Amino acid sequence: MELSEPPVLEIRGVTKTFPGVVANDDISFTLRPGEIHCLLGENGAGKSTLMNIVFGLYQADSGEILRDGQPVSFGSPADAIAARIGMVHQHFQLVPTLSVLENVVLGAETVRRGVLQLGSARETLVSLSDRYGLPIDPDALVGDLSVGVRQRVELLRTLYRDAQILIFDEPTAVLTPGEVEDFLATTRAFVDSGKSIIFITHKLGEVLAVADRITVIRGGRTVGTTTPDETSEAELASMMVGREVSFTVDKGVADPGEVVLQVSSLAVSDDRGVETVRNCSLEVRAGEIYGVAGVEGNGQRELVEALAGMRTVLGGSVRIDGQDVTGRSPRQITDLGVGHIPEDRTRHGLIAGFSLADNLVLNQYHRPELSRFGVRRRQVIVDRAAELVDQYDIRTSGIAAPAGQLSGGNQQKAVVARELSRPLKLLLVAQPTRGLDVGSIEFIHSRLIDLRDQGVAILLVSAELDEILGLADTIGVLYRGQIVATMAAADAARSEIGLLMASGNAAA
Amino acid sequence: MTSVGVAAGRRTPKLSRSRTLGLFYGFLGIMLAFRVAPALSDMPRKFSFGRGPDALGWTFNPQAVTVVIGLTLIVFAVLSFFEGRARRLVQGALIMGSVLGAVMILVASIALSQSSSTNVVPLLVQSLKLGSPIALGALAGMWSERSGVVNIGIEGMMLAGAGIGFVGYALLNGGRGGASLYVAVVIAILAGGLFAALHAVLSVSFRTDQVVSGVAVNLGAIGLTSFLRTQVLVPLNADSATTLSEFSIPLLSAIPIFGDELFVAKPIFFLTFVLFGASAFVLHRTRWGLRVRSVGENPYAAESLGINVIKIRYQAVILGGLIAGLAGAQFSLETVGSFDDQMTNGTGFIALAALVFGKWRPGSVLAAAMFFGFARALGVRIQLLGVEIGGFGLPSQFLQAVPYVVTLVVLAGAVGRAIPPGAVGRPYKRPQ
Numbered sequence: 001m002e003l004s005e006p007p008v009l010e011i012r013g014v015t016k017t018f019p020g021v022v023a024n025d026d027i028s029f030t031l032r033p034g035e036i037h038c039l040l041g042e043n044g045a046g047k048s049t050l051m052n053i054v055f056g057l058y059q060a061d062s063g064e065i066l067r068d069g070q071p072v073s074f075g076s077p078a079d080a081i082a083a084r085i086g087m088v089h090q091h092f093q094l095v096p097t098l099s100v101l102e103n104v105v106l107g108a109e110t111v112r113r114g115v116l117q118l119g120s121a122r123e124t125l126v127s128l129s130d131r132y133g134l135p136i137d138p139d140a141l142v143g144d145l146s147v148g149v150r151q152r153v154e155l156l157r158t159l160y161r162d163a164q165i166l167i168f169d170e171p172t173a174v175l176t177p178g179e180v181e182d183f184l185a186t187t188r189a190f191v192d193s194g195k196s197i198i199f200i201t202h203k204l205g206e207v208l209a210v211a212d213r214i215t216v217i218r219g220g221r222t223v224g225t226t227t228p229d230e231t232s233e234a235e236l237a238s239m240m241v242g243r244e245v246s247f248t249v250d251k252g253v254a255d256p257g258e259v260v261l262q263v264s265s266l267a268v269s270d271d272r273g274v275e276t277v278r279n280c281s282l283e284v285r286a287g288e289i290y291g292v293a294g295v296e297g298n299g300q301r302e303l304v305e306a307l308a309g310m311r312t313v314l315g316g317s318v319r320i321d322g323q324d325v326t327g328r329s330p331r332q333i334t335d336l337g338v339g340h341i342p343e344d345r346t347r348h349g350l351i352a353g354f355s356l357a358d359n360l361v362l363n364q365y366h367r368p369e370l371s372r373f374g375v376r377r378r379q380v381i382v383d384r385a386a387e388l389v390d391q392y393d394i395r396t397s398g399i400a401a402p403a404g405q406l407s408g409g410n411q412q413k414a415v416v417a418r419e420l421s422r423p424l425k426l427l428l429v430a431q432p433t434r435g436l437d438v439g440s441i442e443f444i445h446s447r448l449i450d451l452r453d454q455g456v457a458i459l460l461v462s463a464e465l466d467e468i469l470g471l472a473d474t475i476g477v478l479y480r481g482q483i484v485a486t487m488a489a490a491d492a493a494r495s496e497i498g499l500l501m502a503s504g505n506a507a508a
Numbered sequence: 509m510t511s512v513g514v515a516a517g518r519r520t521p522k523l524s525r526s527r528t529l530g531l532f533y534g535f536l537g538i539m540l541a542f543r544v545a546p547a548l549s550d551m552p553r554k555f556s557f558g559r560g561p562d563a564l565g566w567t568f569n570p571q572a573v574t575v576v577i578g579l580t581l582i583v584f585a586v587l588s589f590f591e592g593r594a595r596r597l598v599q600g601a602l603i604m605g606s607v608l609g610a611v612m613i614l615v616a617s618i619a620l621s622q623s624s625s626t627n628v629v630p631l632l633v634q635s636l637k638l639g640s641p642i643a644l645g646a647l648a649g650m651w652s653e654r655s656g657v658v659n660i661g662i663e664g665m666m667l668a669g670a671g672i673g674f675v676g677y678a679l680l681n682g683g684r685g686g687a688s689l690y691v692a693v694v695i696a697i698l699a700g701g702l703f704a705a706l707h708a709v710l711s712v713s714f715r716t717d718q719v720v721s722g723v724a725v726n727l728g729a730i731g732l733t734s735f736l737r738t739q740v741l742v743p744l745n746a747d748s749a750t751t752l753s754e755f756s757i758p759l760l761s762a763i764p765i766f767g768d769e770l771f772v773a774k775p776i777f778f779l780t781f782v783l784f785g786a787s788a789f790v791l792h793r794t795r796w797g798l799r800v801r802s803v804g805e806n807p808y809a810a811e812s813l814g815i816n817v818i819k820i821r822y823q824a825v826i827l828g829g830l831i832a833g834l835a836g837a838q839f840s841l842e843t844v845g846s847f848d849d850q851m852t853n854g855t856g857f858i859a860l861a862a863l864v865f866g867k868w869r870p871g872s873v874l875a876a877a878m879f880f881g882f883a884r885a886l887g888v889r890i891q892l893l894g895v896e897i898g899g900f901g902l903p904s905q906f907l908q909a910v911p912y913v914v915t916l917v918v919l920a921g922a923v924g925r926a927i928p929p930g931a932v933g934r935p936y937k938r939p940q
Contacts, residue, residue: 055812057811057812076811076814076816077811077812077813077814078814078815078816079814080814081813081814082814087812089812092809093806093808093809093812093813094806094809095801095802095805095806095809095810095930096805096806096930097801097805097929097930098798098801098802098805102798105798106798106799106802106809106810106813106815107799107810107813107814107815108813108814109795109798111794111795114794114795114796115793115794115795116793116794116795116798157813
């Protein structure tokens with residue numbers, strides 16, 4: 001790489017404010033030709049905002065962007081695409097009811113008098129797919145594809161537009177360990193064919209594996225730029241967070257007691273009626289964390305929702321403390337001492353329009369302590385909320401503020417605070433730290449460990465294998481709705497779990 | 509299974525949609541075979557295809573036919589419990605069942621009337637003709653909703669087309685036909701487009717709730733056309749004007765039995781089918797159609813690919829309005845030759861039902877609209893036949909309502925859940 005070559009993209013002093021927040025504060029950044037430049041930072045550090053400005057989705061308040069040395073101004077993504085910039089968004093920008101081919105050509109269609117000419121597009125797509133080793137069925141409906149394949153569609157779409165600068169926003173968040181390796185290899189192939197890549201992530205291992213240069217952003221400002229040779233995971237982490245971070249979860253040896261949750265041959269179907277949990281059996285003991293590892297979409301959501309009473313059980317049984325609770329309602333299950341931290345806090349965890357105080361008592365508002373003759377006791381609710389806010393360090397402008405205004409980390413703390421605010425026997429936890437910053441993750445992890453040490457049985461479902469390995473005492477691998485292997489966390493090898501997650505079979 | 513179904517069926521195993529409908533058919537079948545059939549006359553009746561006593565036809569014994577239909581429905585009911593093994597077969601059977609229901613209404617009405625034969629061809633042709641404005645309205649709605657904009661203002665856009673088009677006609681040439689009639693049709697189309705533009709401004713640019721905006725269009729159209737009628741049409745004494753004239757399609761109109769009924773008709777009727785064909789092509793085969801579909805499903809994805817969501821929505825909503833205006837012209841300028849307050853009489857709302865029934869797909873929407881047309885034609889025929897039960901004239905409204913009830917049952921049971929375009933009803937706001 002010649003240092004004298006001009007950068008293909010240069011960002012100078014970009015500032016962007018949203019009401020009340022400075023998302024980007026005088027950020028500068030350069031992308032050299034043919035490099036992979038990682039943009040590292042915690043959630044909310046301003047990485048995505050910066051890239052959305054580059055891609056024309058947001059307009060910067062001040063600062064300038066240069067493409068190949070020329071100042072440019074992108075009023076919309078159309079301008080960015082015209083400047084041959086492509087972006088793979090964290091939340092895929094695909095139309096589920098259209099085919100792969102239609103999604104790929106959308107916005108860059110070849111037409112003759114307005115009529116689509118899909119034949120040549122299909123040839124281009126197939127040749128790109130062969131060239132970069134990204135197999136795809138052009139006629140499949142995107143809505144029917146798995147997450148990993150959808151990402152392939154997004155990649156092929158930017159390639160189809162012949163983008164020279166590729167922006168990947170948290171591309172590996174949804175992939176299995178094996179898929180991540182393939183993906184990193186693919187990015188190399190892109191660079192070899194002359195493209196330049198901006199790779200946004202908060203995963204340190206990937207950064208060191210793939211980056212040519214690394215820029216760290218914290219709180220909307222650039223902390224510094226470095227290279228993998230000059231730095232280490234620990235250094236990057238402290239740059240990211242602003243203090244020393246411990247990577248390992250501090251925990252003692254578990255002391256498992258009686259079986260609390262016993263699931264036998266459970267069958268559950270998803271919203272479309274597909275049986276995504278099938279013949280699923282597992283046992284969770286008091287005082288242990290049972291981690292469910294698996295690629296997303298293998299039935300995790302349906303499993304947890306069924307255990308929480310939110311989804312119809314089609315077959316098999318669920319026992320809590322020996323008592324058959326199959327088919328009971330969420331309220332009945334809650335009353336048995338079961339807490340539930342759902343995977344989607346905004347959909348199932350909180351009511352965004354309600355105040356924080358009301359959200360903190362959603363699981364108990366009907367109980368005599370909190371309501372008398374059906375009338376809620378405001379003062380008790382307020383006191384309890386204030387106490388929880390204090391205890392769980394929920395940062396808010398006040399307990400009367402709508403829960404929807406809290407940041408993701410504080411919303412999650414609110415859910416955790418509510419679920420742990422009463423005596424529990426069993427806790428169902430799904431994706432407890434998704435989208436949270438390192439500080440909040442540490443906090444939630446230590447709470448879960450405390451709870452385990454108090455003798456609560458915990459079922460932990462997470463897409464982050466590191467989280468499972470760090471927290472769980474026993475690990476079960478969920479593959480196509482079935483627990484295909486169970487092992488003690490101490491004996492678990494990462495590669496073995498990765499294989500089980502990908503194929504359901506350790507020998508494959 | 510829908511999430512609603514899950515919530516309702518948490519504690520008790522739930523009857524599936526198909527089985528519920530199956531049970532209903534079973535009940536209906538038993539009633540028909542064992543209660544209704546014996547009460548019907550066993551004098552032979554005839555469905556004729558064409559006019560005169562020598563026309564081709566099907567002579568049948570109403571009692572026997574009712575028993576057969578009843579037993580078939582019972583078979584379908586039993587079949588519906590094997591849903592797990594033969595899903596497609598069951599679905600087909602359930603839809604067939606509703607068709608049999610419609611045939612049954614016809615059989616019952618002739619059996620209960622005084623006449624011994626009835627001509628089926630005009631009934632079917634009439635179905636298409638009465639279905640045509642519903643179909644056009646539904647097509648208008650399809651364009652709007654496929655782009656993500658709910659349009660309950662179709663009724664208003666049709667009314668605007670009917671009223672303003674006719675006012676233009678009266679002012680131009682006093683309603684005496686000629687080229688001004690065609691100019692008036694163009695005015696009607698533009699009037700529909702104008703009201704659609706209003707809907708677009710409110711709901712796309714200002715992000716008003718799309719339902720509220722549609723209501724505003726409906727109320728605005730009622731007010732404006734009524735005002736124009738009293739201020740312009742009444743002083744001009746404009747009624748019984750010359751309407752668009754029929755023409756016959758060469759060759760096709762020479763087809764025996766139905767050619768002279770179906771292929772001799774007025775221009776907007778023929779245009780309905782042309783527009784459906786064209787719409788299906790544009791929606792699925794052109795760049796603009798692809799963009800409309802993407803904007804209606806996931807506008808954020810479309811925007812990130814450089815598509816101007818606002819522009820596409822404006823275009824689609826206004827295109828829908830133009831079609832609705834044409835549907836309005838069909839009332840005042842093609843069929844009646846005058847304008848009355850609220851003369852569209854709820855057709856725009858039935859069109860919306862047809863749109864949902866047809867799952868927002870052109871072919872199915874057309875079929876659904878024609879099914880509603882059949883319901884209307886059947887209502888008229890029942891009135892003409894003078895159906896009596898036990899010597900009393902049955903109020904025709906009852907039997908007229910039956911096809912709609914059948915539709916509801918079919919919609920709830922056999923067709924399954926209609927999934928609307930993903931972004932329909934949600935105003936799009938560009939990220940800042």
